[in-house]
Amino acid sequence: MRQLVEEMRQDYETRISDLEDRLARTERLAKSARDDAGEAVELAEQTAIDQSSGASAPNTFNPSIGAILIGRYADIDQGWDEIPGFQSGGEIGTGDSGFSLGEAEINMKASVDSLYYGNLTISVADEGGQTEVGLEEAWLQTTDLPLGISVTGGRFFSASGYLNSFHIHADDFADRPLPYQAFFGGAYTVDGIQARWVAPTSLLVEVGSEINWGSGFPASANRETSPGAWTLFSKVGGDVGDSHSWQAGLSHGSADAVERSGSSSDLFTGDSDLTVADFVWKWAPQGNSTSRSLKFQGEYFRRSEQGVFAGNPYNGDQDGWYLQSILKFAPLWRVGIRHDVVDVSNGPLLVGTSIEDPGRSSFRNSLMVDWSPSEFSRLRVQYTNDNVLAESEHQWYLQYIMSLGAHGAHQY
Amino acid sequence: MIRITLIFLILATPLSARAVNIFACEPEWASLVTELAGDNIEVTVATTAFQDPHQLQAKPSLIAAMRSADLVICTGADLEIGWLPLLLRRAGNGNIQAGSPGNFAAAEFVRRLEIPKLIDRSQGDVHPQGNPHIHLHPRNISRVADALALRLAEIDPGKSAEYDARLADFQERWAIAMDQWDERAEALSGLRLASHHRSFSYLADWLDLEIVATLESKPGIPPSGAQLAALLEQLTPNPPAGVIRTPYENEKPSKWLSDRLDIPEIVLPFTIGATDEVVDLFTLYDVTLRMLEEHAN
Numbered sequence: 001m002r003q004l005v006e007e008m009r010q011d012y013e014t015r016i017s018d019l020e021d022r023l024a025r026t027e028r029l030a031k032s033a034r035d036d037a038g039e040a041v042e043l044a045e046q047t048a049i050d051q052s053s054g055a056s057a058p059n060t061f062n063p064s065i066g067a068i069l070i071g072r073y074a075d076i077d078q079g080w081d082e083i084p085g086f087q088s089g090g091e092i093g094t095g096d097s098g099f100s101l102g103e104a105e106i107n108m109k110a111s112v113d114s115l116y117y118g119n120l121t122i123s124v125a126d127e128g129g130q131t132e133v134g135l136e137e138a139w140l141q142t143t144d145l146p147l148g149i150s151v152t153g154g155r156f157f158s159a160s161g162y163l164n165s166f167h168i169h170a171d172d173f174a175d176r177p178l179p180y181q182a183f184f185g186g187a188y189t190v191d192g193i194q195a196r197w198v199a200p201t202s203l204l205v206e207v208g209s210e211i212n213w214g215s216g217f218p219a220s221a222n223r224e225t226s227p228g229a230w231t232l233f234s235k236v237g238g239d240v241g242d243s244h245s246w247q248a249g250l251s252h253g254s255a256d257a258v259e260r261s262g263s264s265s266d267l268f269t270g271d272s273d274l275t276v277a278d279f280v281w282k283w284a285p286q287g288n289s290t291s292r293s294l295k296f297q298g299e300y301f302r303r304s305e306q307g308v309f310a311g312n313p314y315n316g317d318q319d320g321w322y323l324q325s326i327l328k329f330a331p332l333w334r335v336g337i338r339h340d341v342v343d344v345s346n347g348p349l350l351v352g353t354s355i356e357d358p359g360r361s362s363f364r365n366s367l368m369v370d371w372s373p374s375e376f377s378r379l380r381v382q383y384t385n386d387n388v389l390a391e392s393e394h395q396w397y398l399q400y401i402m403s404l405g406a407h408g409a410h411q412y
Numbered sequence: 413m414i415r416i417t418l419i420f421l422i423l424a425t426p427l428s429a430r431a432v433n434i435f436a437c438e439p440e441w442a443s444l445v446t447e448l449a450g451d452n453i454e455v456t457v458a459t460t461a462f463q464d465p466h467q468l469q470a471k472p473s474l475i476a477a478m479r480s481a482d483l484v485i486c487t488g489a490d491l492e493i494g495w496l497p498l499l500l501r502r503a504g505n506g507n508i509q510a511g512s513p514g515n516f517a518a519a520e521f522v523r524r525l526e527i528p529k530l531i532d533r534s535q536g537d538v539h540p541q542g543n544p545h546i547h548l549h550p551r552n553i554s555r556v557a558d559a560l561a562l563r564l565a566e567i568d569p570g571k572s573a574e575y576d577a578r579l580a581d582f583q584e585r586w587a588i589a590m591d592q593w594d595e596r597a598e599a600l601s602g603l604r605l606a607s608h609h610r611s612f613s614y615l616a617d618w619l620d621l622e623i624v625a626t627l628e629s630k631p632g633i634p635p636s637g638a639q640l641a642a643l644l645e646q647l648t649p650n651p652p653a654g655v656i657r658t659p660y661e662n663e664k665p666s667k668w669l670s671d672r673l674d675i676p677e678i679v680l681p682f683t684i685g686a687t688d689e690v691v692d693l694f695t696l697y698d699v700t701l702r703m704l705e706e707h708a709n
Contacts, residue, residue: 032594039551043523111510117501144506148479198479198504204472237472242460245471282471286462291662331634331662374633375494376533404533410469410494 063110063118066406068169070102075396080388083182084358085344086318087262087309089217090185094175094386094395101126102399105136105169107406116140121167136189148198158188159196159208159233160251161299162278166411172295172326173368174382174397177340179301179320183274185217192227204237204247212255218272218303219255229255237412242287247412249278257307264354270307270314276300280412291331298323301342310353316346332373338366362388376403432568435477435508437486437496438465439684440547441518441556443692445485447582448561452571456481461686464660465491466537466632470498478503481514483567485560488517489524491544513566519544521559522552525613536630547683548615548700550590553693557582589694596701603708606647608657608666611682615700624652627665635665644672651675654707658682676707 074097081093102125109119121137139154157165163180164187176186191214199205212219212229219229230253237247255272262268277300284293300321307314320342328334341363346355364387370380382397434455436442442457456477459465465487468474478484478499486492500509508514524542531540546552561579565572601620605612608627616623625643627635635643651673655666659679670677681690681699690696 028591028594032591036551039523114509114511141501143501143509145504146506148504150501150504196504198475198502200480202473202476204476206475235472238476239471239473242462245473247472282469287460288462288464288660289467290464290660291664374533375537407490407493409498410467411498412469412471 061110063108064406066107066408067404068103068105068107068167069402069404070104070169070400071100072102072174072397072399073099074398077393077395078389078391079395080386082263083178083342083362083388085346085355085362086182086342087260087264087266087268087355088182088185089260089262090181090187092181092186103134103168105167107137109406111143112140115142115144117143148200150196152194152196153192155189155191155214156194158190158210158212158231158253159194159235159249160184160188160231160253160274161276161301162247162249162280162297163299164188169401169403170408170411172324172334172336173338173366174380174399175384177299177322177324177338178342178362178364178388179299179322179340182318182320182342183218183276183301183303188218189216190214190229190231191216202238204235206235208233210253218257218260218274220257220260228258229253243285244281244283245287245412246279246281248280249276251276257305262354266310266354268305268307268309268314270305270309272303272305274301274303276302282412289328291328293328295326296323297325309350309355312349312353314346314350316344316350316355318342318344318346332371334370334372336366336368336370338364338368340364340366358390360390364388375408377401432564433480433482435481435484437484437492438547440553440693440696441485441487443684443696444553444557445483445560445564447693448557448575448578449564450574450578452568452574461658461681461683461690462660464658466494468492468495470495470502474499475502478508479505481505481508483514483516483563484508485516485518487519487544487546489519489541489544489546490539491519513563516560516563518552518556518560519546521555522546522549525617526610536628537632539631543610543613545611546614548612549618550586550593550697551618552614554583554586554590557586585694589697593697593701596705600701600704600708603704604650604652605678606643606652606655606666606669608655608661611658611661612656612680615680619704621704622652627655627657627669634662640665640668644669647673654678656680659686678703678707680704 074095076094076097079094082088103123105121105123107121112118118140119137123134123136125132135155137156139152139156141152142150159165180186190210190212192210192212194208194210196206196208210231211227213227231251233251235247235249239245252275257268257270257272259267259269280297282295302319304317322338322340324336324338326334326336341361343361344357346357350356364384366382366384368380368382370378372378378401380399384395386393386395431454432452434445434453436445436455437458439457439461442455445453446455458474459468486496527542528538531538557579561575564575597619602622604622604624606625607623610626610631625647629635629639654676655670656678657666659682666677680703681687681696684690684692684696690699
């Protein structure tokens with residue numbers, strides 16, 4: 001009898017504890033159902049808000065708009081506006097001492113439709129009291145072609161070299177390296193068409209070509225006849241582990257110059273062939289550049305020009321290179337060092353002209369430190385030991401670069 | 413002519429005959445798509461648990477991977493705004509442009525927190541579409557899984573039944589796991605923590621954690637010494653249980669603060685691969701909860 005009662009008791013206890021478990025589980029389910037219901041209501045509300053606040057305003061399709069403000073204070077003794085032995089193109093040189101506004105840049109970009117992406121960059125600069133407006137970029141690019149092909153047309157930065165496709169506000173120094181100033185007049189802009197193809201490989205292999213009808217140095221305008229310049233380029237790049245990445249590029253281009261003028265009245269007519277090799281390597285611990293990173297980059301330029309310069313037969317070779325390294329040593333701070341040099345061998349026939357061999361290399365050594373409290377602002381101080389002219393000089397630059405509006409692209 | 417025919421043959425190879433190439437911006441989405449598609453895919457992940465998805469650059473290896481992608485799975489809500497648009501433009505791949513089926517943004521399918529009222533950069537690197545770190549709320553994962561399985565079936569219709577079955581299986585396992593996590597969550601409710609960045613807002617929302625302070629006073633702007641000192645003063649009378657951060661965030665500010673308050677610095681895994689133990693979404697939640705439980709008392 002007692003055993004029977006004991007068995008019944010145990011049986012009831014088991015059932016009760018089962019029931020308790022089930023009750024607890026039901027309560028949990030009820031709670032999670034309540035939570036889900038609460039969330040469903042919130043989601044429904046947000047959807048309703050999203051839909052009802054959907055603007056039909058005419059500015060809904062505005063492109064993404066960004067503006068860049070650059071300004072500097074410089075301490076320069078003599079400075080220079082052309083490099084000995086080179087016919088200068090574009091806007092090059094040290095600029096003036098004192099405070100000056102650099103280029104302000106306004107950029108607009110957006111998808112045009114399902115086939116094209118468009119970009120417009122206008123630069124506004126102050127030239128001795130006169131405001132100069134420039135059309136820096138105006139291009140469209142296909143987005144829908146198959147097989148890794150894209151075509152760009154309009155005015156755009158050439159894919160020659162590494163630095164050329166960057167806007168100057170993304171540069172690591174207050175001025176472009178000497179070979180960029182000597183061979184591209186700062187930056188090589190193409191008015192024409194570019195096609196590029198990315199290979200279906202895990203290593204980046206990209207090849208492309210550009211045809212230039214424009215007058216961007218080192219080409220010269222002759223739109224009515226044939227394109228004045230062409231370029232072939234290739235880029236290869238990849239990762240080594242999580243911490244390292246690299247890219248190497250090679251480009252070769254040829255430009256027809258027709259009565260091309262520099263800052264002097266001497267004219268050049270002939271062929272200008274330029275080869276550029278570039279390399280960049282980046283490191284960050286585990287690929288995390290939040291606090292520390294290192295970048296090492298270098299480019300080598302070699303140009304040969306044949307034709308007639310200031311009435312003389314001319315067959316000259318020039319070359320130049322730079323190496324620079326940037327170390328981010330704290331979340332907001334970077335320090336950089338750069339050596340840049342150009343060399344001329346124009347031959348004895350040009351003695352007495354504006355590109356007479358200076359008999360020496362032009363070179364500089366620069367150090368910079370910059371501070372960026374956010375992705376959108378940067379203050380920089382740079383020291384340059386400048387040996388472009390025979391007499392060496394010390395130069396100091398303080399520079400600000402501010403980015404308003406659209407988020408900038410983290411171009412590699 | 414033969415060559416052209418060959419090219420068209422390759423082009424016409426249906427997806428069902430080969431693996432779907434997936435480009436995942438973050439490890440959590442790579443893990444989710446692997447749950448839903450198994451061996452039918454090849455996945456490239458753009459970031460690791462040690463890399464800040466805000467900060468990445470459009471590096472060459474990613475352009476190459478984007479070139480061959482059939483489906484790009486990212487968080488969206490502007491998390492990848494610095495590099496993803498550039499990759500899309502550089503890759504020459506029409507299948508994965510924004511708005512096409514090959515472009516999947518997870519944040520579109522969940523309710524986002526912290527949508528700012530004032531969209532101005534004086535407030536830091538604000539995301540107009542709300543906090544993009546959506547993956548640490550298990551219900552978000554469940555919603556994204558539903559949407560992603562549909563998308564896989566759209567991209568690769570030949571295997572849609574398989575994607576359906578895998579989704580059902582995943583959702584079942586996920587619901588059981590969620591049930592257990594919800595049970596464990598009760599003990600964590602009200603846990604007071606300081607956080608480096610607003611990386612854990614969804615986790616806090618789910619677990620009912622109280623984030624008493626964010627070390628970055630404005631998102632994306634590293635805290636200054638003065639700001640940290642003010643925070644120290646503010647938190648000293650009633651210190652939180654710990655300072656949490658992701659593996660990729662700068663350790664110095666949270667170390668400094670936790671040392672002075674004599675509270676632990678807790679590096680939560682944040683995403684898959686942060687420790688050897690965190691191999692998928694299930695272990696990510698398990699380890700995260702365990703680490704918080706260790707500091708809950």
